[in-house]
Amino acid sequence: MVAMLKQERFSKIVNILSTEEIVQVSDLANMMNVSEMTIRRDLRELDRRGKVLRVHGGAQSVSSSLIIEKNFNEKREIHVPEKKEVAKKAAKLIKDGETVYVGPGTTLEFMVAELKQKKLRLVTNSIPVFEAARQNANNYDLILIGGSYRRTSGACIGALANHDLKSMGYDRAFVGVNGIIDDALMTANMEEGLTQKIVLDRAVHKYVVCDKFKLNKNDFYNFYKLSDIDRLITNHDVAKKLVDYYGQFIEIDNS
Incomplete structure (x- = not known):
């Protein structure tokens, strides 16, 4: 295979990213029969442009970082097996009798x-999470935090929500x-992020729950x-190089 010329590589990289949100240097190097160093130089130049x-x-x-956020009904249909795998692992961390915050997210x-047999106090500012929990409310002290309703995520945010969440303490907080x-x-969304931060700052144990497709993704x-x-x-099958990289910041449960 003959190595591509620089402008051919530029066009190919942009075309690939029109269908795939993220691509790895090693994959591009193999596709174009050039070194990874060459691809890194190409990406630096394309980033500058x-x-x-x-x-x-x-x-x-660039479009994936600027794309209009999908609403929670649309997100509920994406990467379902990966989300359910992660959800089951996270649920096992919760102990009976705890006060637990569960944030917005499918x-x-x-x-x-997965918490059907748990007896606990569950706090959420997410109406979809509340609806999912309400089916098992006999086992829960279930607290729905009000505020300004954000239609895209189904979350209540803003000053009212922040005031109420600040007044509580949490044994565990789970955020997406x-x-x-x-x-x-x-x-x-900045306001939704600020609400999450308030809870995390008040939680004894803090967890991020996400499928592997969220790693190395900007917003x-x-x-x-x-x-x-x-x-x-x-997820258990997240790429080893991502586990190694993000493992420098945090303990990763991908068992």
């Missing part, structure tokens, strides 16, 4: 569905993310440091 967004070990499409809806990039937990707002979280719970 605003054609791609560089992330650890590869690149992300993976966390699946997690709540739109992406994780380096030491940053990313979400699409709009950095609401917390990954290294300040106790454990990242993700």
